[in-house]
Amino acid sequence: MEDEDEEPPLAVQINDTGDLYSPLSQEQFDKPEKAEASVGVTVITGYLGAGKSTLVNFILNSHHGKRIAVILNEFGEEIGVERAMINEGEGGALVEEWVELANGCICCTVKHSLVQALEQLVERKERLDHILLETTGLANPAPLASVLWLDDQLEAAVKLDSIITVVDAKNLRFQLNKHRDSSSFPEAFLQIAFADVVILNKVDLVSPEDSGSVLEELEKEIYNINSLANIIRSVRCQVDLSKILNCRAYDATHATHLEALLEENQSLSTRDLHDSGVRTLCICEPRQVNLDKVRLWLEEILWDKKFNMDVYRCKGVLSVLNSDQLHTLQAVREIYEIVPARKWKGEESQLNKIVFIGKALILLF
Amino acid sequence: MADEKYTHKRIENISSMAGGSDGADSNLSCARCGKPAHLQCPKCMELKLPREGAAFCTQDCFKASWSSHKSVHVKAKLSTLGSGEQNSASTDEGWLYCLRKGQARTPKLPHFDWTGTLRPHPISSMRMVPPHIDQPDWATDGIPKIEPNSDLQHVVEIKTREQIERMRETGRIAREVLDAAARVIQPGVTTDEIDRVVHEATIAAGGYPSPLNYHFFPKSCCTSVNEVICHGIPDARKLEDGDIVNVDVTVYYKGVHGDLNETYFVGNVDEASRHLVQCTYECLEKAISIVKPGVRFREIGEVINRHASMSGVSVVKSYCGHGIGELFHCAPNIPHYGRNKAVGVMKAGQTFTIEPMINAGVWRDRMWPDGWTAVTADGKRSAQFEHTLLVTETGVEVLTARLPSSPNVFPWLNA
Numbered sequence: 018m019e020d021e022d023e024e025p026p027l028a029v030q031i032n033d034t035g036d037l038y039s040p041l042s043q044e045q046f047d048k049p050e051k052a053e054a055s056v057g058v059t060v061i062t063g064y065l066g067a068g069k070s071t072l073v074n075f076i077l078n079s080h081h082g083k084r085i086a087v088i089l090n091e092f093g094e095e096i097g098v099e100r101a102m103i104n105e106g107e108g109g110a111l112v113e114e115w116v117e118l119a120n121g122c123i124c125c126t127v128k129h130s131l132v133q134a135l136e137q138l139v140e141r142k143e144r145l146d147h148i149l150l151e152t153t154g155l156a157n158p159a160p161l162a163s164v165l166w167l168d169d170q171l172e173a174a175v176k177l178d179s180i181i182t183v184v185d186a187k188n189l190r191f192q193l194n195k196h197r198d199s200s201s202f203p204e205a206f207l208q209i210a211f212a213d214v215v216i217l218n219k220v221d222l223v224s225p226e227d228s229g230s231v232l233e234e235l236e237k238e239i240y241n242i243n244s245l246a247n248i249i250r251s252v253r254c255q256v257d258l259s260k261i262l263n264c265r266a267y268d269a270t271h272a273t274h275l276e277a278l279l280e281e282n283q284s285l286s287t288r289d290l291h292d293s294g295v296r297t298l299c300i301c302e303p304r305q306v307n308l309d310k311v312r313l314w315l316e317e318i319l320w321d322k323k324f325n326m327d328v329y330r331c332k333g334v335l336s337v338l339n340s341d342q343l344h345t346l347q348a349v350r351e352i353y354e355i356v357p358a359r360k361w362k363g364e365e366s367q368l369n370k371i372v373f374i375g376k377a378l379i380l381l382f
Numbered sequence: 383m384a385d386e387k388y389t390h391k392r393i394e395n396i397s398s399m400a401g402g403s404d405g406a407d408s409n410l411s412c413a414r415c416g417k418p419a420h421l422q423c424p425k426c427m428e429l430k431l432p433r434e435g436a437a438f439c440t441q442d443c444f445k446a447s448w449s450s451h452k453s454v455h456v457k458a459k460l461s462t463l464g465s466g467e468q469n470s471a472s473t474d475e476g477w478l479y480c481l482r483k484g485q486a487r488t489p490k491l492p493h494f495d496w497t498g499t500l501r502p503h504p505i506s507s508m509r510m511v512p513p514h515i516d517q518p519d520w521a522t523d524g525i526p527k528i529e530p531n532s533d534l535q536h537v538v539e540i541k542t543r544e545q546i547e548r549m550r551e552t553g554r555i556a557r558e559v560l561d562a563a564a565r566v567i568q569p570g571v572t573t574d575e576i577d578r579v580v581h582e583a584t585i586a587a588g589g590y591p592s593p594l595n596y597h598f599f600p601k602s603c604c605t606s607v608n609e610v611i612c613h614g615i616p617d618a619r620k621l622e623d624g625d626i627v628n629v630d631v632t633v634y635y636k637g638v639h640g641d642l643n644e645t646y647f648v649g650n651v652d653e654a655s656r657h658l659v660q661c662t663y664e665c666l667e668k669a670i671s672i673v674k675p676g677v678r679f680r681e682i683g684e685v686i687n688r689h690a691s692m693s694g695v696s697v698v699k700s701y702c703g704h705g706i707g708e709l710f711h712c713a714p715n716i717p718h719y720g721r722n723k724a725v726g727v728m729k730a731g732q733t734f735t736i737e738p739m740i741n742a743g744v745w746r747d748r749m750w751p752d753g754w755t756a757v758t759a760d761g762k763r764s765a766q767f768e769h770t771l772l773v774t775e776t777g778v779e780v781l782t783a784r785l786p787s788s789p790n791v792f793p794w795l796n797a
Contacts, residue, residue, distance in 0.1 A: 025448035028421035028441055125704050125711050168722050171699050320726060351725045 025098075056139050057178030057263055058148045058165055062158050062208045064192060067185040068218040072254035073151050077104045077111060081258055083146040086138060088116060090152045099131075101138065103145075114138075127171065129164040136174040147262055148175060157204075158182075158211045159329065162349045166267050179264035182212040183254065187222040189235055206295045210329045210374050211349070212246045213266040215239055221252045243374050244297040245332055269345050269356035272334070279334055279370040295329075298378045302369040305338045312355065318373075319351050326377050333371030336361070346371060412439035414447045425455050428486065453523075455485070477504035480615055483753035484524070484598035492751035498609035498761030502752060503617035505600055506574050509581045517590050518634050518710070524598040526710070534712040538705055540731035545707060546772060548636045549733055552589070553770050553781030556633040556640035557788070559583045563603070563631065564789045569623040569649045573605035577616035580631055589635035592710050599754060604630040604643075611698050611739045611747050611756040611764040623649030626659060628766045632710065639710050641735050642782035643768040646791055654742060655763055660794050661693040662740040662765040665718075669736045673771055673778035679714050679724040686738045687720035698739035698764065700747050700756065705734045706770055719745075730775045737768030 063069045073087050086103040099116045106112045116138055118130040128136075139145050150165075152158065158180050165177040184205065185192075192205040209215060217239070223231050236248050249256050265271040317323045319331075333346035335355065342357035361367050410433055412419040419437035421444060426436035431454060438444040444451075478487035479502055491501065511517065520526040529535075541549065562583040563576050581602040584591045591602030599615070606614035606628040607621070614628075621627060630643035645659050665686045672685055682703065690697045703716030714726055718738040743762030750757060758764050772779040790796070 025441075025445045025452075026424050028438055028444040029424045029427065030420060030422075125701050127700055127702050127715070127717060166723075168699075168717070168719075170719050170721050316727075352723050354723050 055172075055174050055176045056135075056145050056148055057265075058135065058150055058175050059178050059262065059264075060150045060152060060158055060161055060165070060180045061183065062152050062180065062212070063183035063216075064185060064188070064204065064208075065153075067183040067188075068216070068251075068254045069151055069183050071218070072181075072183055072216065072256070073149055075254050075256070076149060076258065076262075077102065078109070079258060080109065083262070084142070084144050085147045085149060086142075086145055087149045087151055088135070090150060099134070103142070105142070128167070128173065131164060132167065132173065132175065139174040147178070157207045159207075159350050162211065163352055166349060166352060169269070177267045178262070179213040179266040180211055181214040181216060181261060182208040183216045183218050184209070184239070186217050186219045186232065186235060186250075189217075189238075193238065206242060207329070209239055209242045209246070210295050212243060213264055214261055215243070215246045215248045216254060216256060216261075217248055217250045218254050219252070220250045241297070242295045243330070244299075245330065245372055245374065267347060269347065269354060270358050272343060272345050272358040275332060275345055276334055279332070279372060294376045295374070296376075296378060298373045298375075300369075300371045300373075303366075304369075305336045305367070306369055308335075308337050308340075308344070308355065311335065311337075315346075315348070315353060319348060319353055324377070324379060326375060326379065328373055328375035328378070330374040331371065334369065335371075336367035336369050343367075410437040412443050413437060413451065414443040415439060423451065425452070425486075429455060431455075477506055477618055479503075480505050480600055480617075480752040480754075482598075484595075484600040484615075494751050496761075497748055497757050497759055500608055500610065500757070501619075502615070502750060502755070503619040505615055505617045508600060509578070509594070509602060511585060511590055511594065515585060515588065515590050516634070516637070518592065518596075520596050521590065521594070524595045526596065529709045529711065532709060532712065534705065534707075534709055536713055538713045538726060538729070538732050538734075539707055540729060541707060541733055541772070542731075545638065546731070546733075548638045549640065549707065549770070549772065549781055552633055552635040552638050553640035553642075554785075555584075555587045555589055555635055556631050556642055556770070557782050557785060559587065559589075559633055560629060560631045560642055560644060560782075561785070561788050563629045564644065564646055564791055567621065567627065567629075567646050567648060569625075570620050572618055572620050573607065573614070573616040573627070574618055576605055576627075576629060577601045577603055580629070584631075584633050587633070587635065589633040592632035592634045592639050592641075593630075596710065603632075604628070606630070606645075606755075606764070606766065608763050609758045609761050611741070611758060612701055612766060613754045613756055615752060615754055621648045624651050624655075625649075626651060626655050626763060626765060630766075630768065634710075638708055639706050640782055641706055641710075641737075641768060641770050643737065643766055645765040645767060655765075656793075657693075658695060658740065658742050658763055659765045660792075661690065661695055662738060663767050663792065663794070664693075665689050665697075665738045665740060666736060666767040666769065669718075669738065670769065670771060670778060670780065673728060673736075673773060674776065675728055675730050675773060677728045679716050679726050679728065680722055682736055683717045683722045683724070684720045686718045690738075690740055696741045696743070696745035698741060698745055698747055698756075701737075701739060703734055703736040703768075705732070707733050728773045730773050732773045733770060733781070735768055735770050737766060739764055739766045 061069050077085055084105055086101050089100045101114045101116045102111045103114060104111055116134045118134050135148060162180060167173045192203055195203045220232060239248055249260060318326055319328055331348035335344040335346055337344050341360055343359050343361050344355050345358045346355050410419045417439040419439045421438045422433055423436045478489055479491060481488050519528055559580055563580050566579050581591055593599050593604060594602045601616045604613050605616045606612055607625055625648040626645055627648060628643055628645040632639055632641040668689050669682050669685050672681060687697055697719045699719045705712040705714050714734060716734060716736060717724055741758050741764045743758060743760040746759035747756045748759050770781045772781055
């Protein structure tokens with residue numbers, strides 16, 4: 018939890034007889050509620066040097082007409098302020114800004130101060146299409162995901178869109194193997210396990226002769242850890258923006274995307290247990306399920322850590338007894354939700370499919 | 383209205399502008415690096431603190447010094463505000479409007495597009511707590527240190543028998559303090575006066591009023607009138623016939639906190655207000671009735687939401703119930719609205735609060751310039767009730783329950 022520090026206000030010129038309060042600290046004139054769709058937030062993780070900044074710059078500078086803000090999570094919460102860059106200047110030029118983290122009593126408030134700060138940013142701007150949260154040195158994106166994955170009921174101005182991790186094709190093998198020599202769990206596994214999109218960058222640096230098979234090996238390795246992630250190869254992070262923005266990966270009603278994902282995972286359970294112990298496990302069940310029992314079963318796994326299983330992510334589609342609705346399931350660590358998403362279509366085969374990503378997973382029903 | 387967007391470049395421009403200086407500042411050196419300084423900390427200016435030690439050559443040096451420099455403001459504030467004098471007479475001398483969550487004061491009513499008819503009033507100087515009273519770590523400098531870093535923010539504590547005993551005692555004291563406040567409520571009484579009663583009753587019992595200086599909160603309890611949802615700051619405003627007012631008390635005694643609140647009628651209130659307050663009371667009552675081991679925390683919000691919907695009122699979503707014990711606020715987080723993703727199930731030995739805030743109109747809230755007071759977005763009224771609860775093997779024990787001596791102020795409780 019953060020410390021309750023305020024941000025340093027703007028220092029004033031000595032003999033400045035103007036307003037006592039710096040522009041940053043001045044309370045905002047509140048604008049009337051904008052009934053607009055909430056702005057997506059993408060969390061970008063990855064090792065130093067993998068290409069996070071390259072990706073961010075690529076997104077900011079591409080001429081896509083979108084107004085995008087990048088929050089550089091540099092200071093953590095000690096200073097109480099984050100630096101933001103927005104491409105809203107002349108011709109899309111970058112403008113720097115400070116985002117103040119709300120001080121104080123976060124303990125009885127539902128929204129974390131980071132969320133409140135992002136909402137204020139959205140409110141202040143005439144138009145903001147997307148927010149990128151670039152993390153520095155963050156091993157585990159789960160806490161950030163928990164904070165950003167808000168209840169729909171809150172009708173917040175921002176919502177978690179996806180977690181993207183940038184990995185370095187040249188160094189990934191080394192990074193994944195590192196744990197063999199040390200006792201610490203390499204960040205690479207966590208970052209891949211939690212990702213919705215994995216950008217396999219610097220593919221041009223992999224030696225051209227055997228690049229084809231090397232890259233395929235790497236993708237297989239990534240897939241073994243997290244079969245739900247969409248893997249995109251890139252050079253200098255030049256990716257198709259439509260694949261990484263507006264993913265709606267945490268949108269309970271965005272069932273089509275989820276179904277397509279699970280389709281690929283049909284009969285999948287990664288039998289080759291990855292050395293890290295992190296793996297993907299898929300469960301299929303043709304019969305309709307009792308929702309209450311599913312909840313209890315899931316809670317034993319997620320909340321009680323049954324058999325010491327450590328689940329990082331979970332996604333699924335459920336066919337529920339006494340319901341004509343397809344239900345979606347989504348979980349990040351202990352936080353989960355099961356939501357009716359849409360009516361089953363007449364000709365569809367109503368199957369239950371659940372995919373778990375985590376450590377020490379064993380099959381249980 | 384100041385331009386809210388600024389960049390590093392602008393700071394450099396300011397500092398390179400030829401100022402209409404009177405020459406005295408050319409002697410000032412940057413507190414961090416010693417170079418000639420032309421920038422000053424605006425908070426020091428506001429607090430009229432000496433420039434020496436508060437001057438900087440660039441925004442970067444200022445920023446780098448910030449974490450150590452700002453303690454100067456806190457010290458200054460404590461010495462000027464804690465003058466010890468109680469402004470019991472409602473003279474305006476020394477009473478100022480609160481800003482920045484309690485870290486600043488201003489003589490002028492701040493700008494805001496107020497959602498209802500209520501306005502902030504000036505607040506009195508900070509009340510003192512005698513040294514023999516055991517204080518939580520934020521009492522001295524406004525900053526909780528143990529609480530934010532505790533594991534108890536992630537794991538729900540199962541209290542020991544000994545802790546439970548202490549919580550029963552503290553819960554009872556908190557109840558008695560709240561009852562004392564309830565007894566003085568009538569038209570013409572200021573919320574500052576209510577605060578004085580709470581403050582003195584708490585200290586007389588040997589406890590510390592937990593809200594005092596919690597993240598710089600300037601008073602010993604929260605008083606929330608009419609459209610104020612929660613965290614209202616006691617001030618110079620007199621209660622009026624027809625108002626509703628919530629008083630939220632938390633007492634720290636023998637190392638644990640006890641937290642409760644009730645909404646009271648001031649004189650004769652209209653039917654809509656009576657309905658709102660009664661419905662809120664019932665929301666809490668129904669929520670408490672489902673508390674027992676094995677129940678999901680998520681369920682509390684469903685129960686409250688159901689009753690509120692049926693009664694034609696709405697549930698505030700920005701604030702939630704919370705774990706409590708040796709910490710003021712800790713896990714679990716208990717939202718009061720339905721379809722929430724609260725994690726976990728109740729177990730015997732857990733202690734937490736349930737504190738639904740219910741609005742006559744829309745559920746959305748806004749924040750006043752003081753950084754604490756939450757008001758309804760549409761200016762309509764809001765009510766709240768709160769208890770500190772203990773999950774027992776078979777159900778629940780209300781640690782802050784009404785006593786036979788509690789004032790008879792809720793008409794629906796008379797059979």
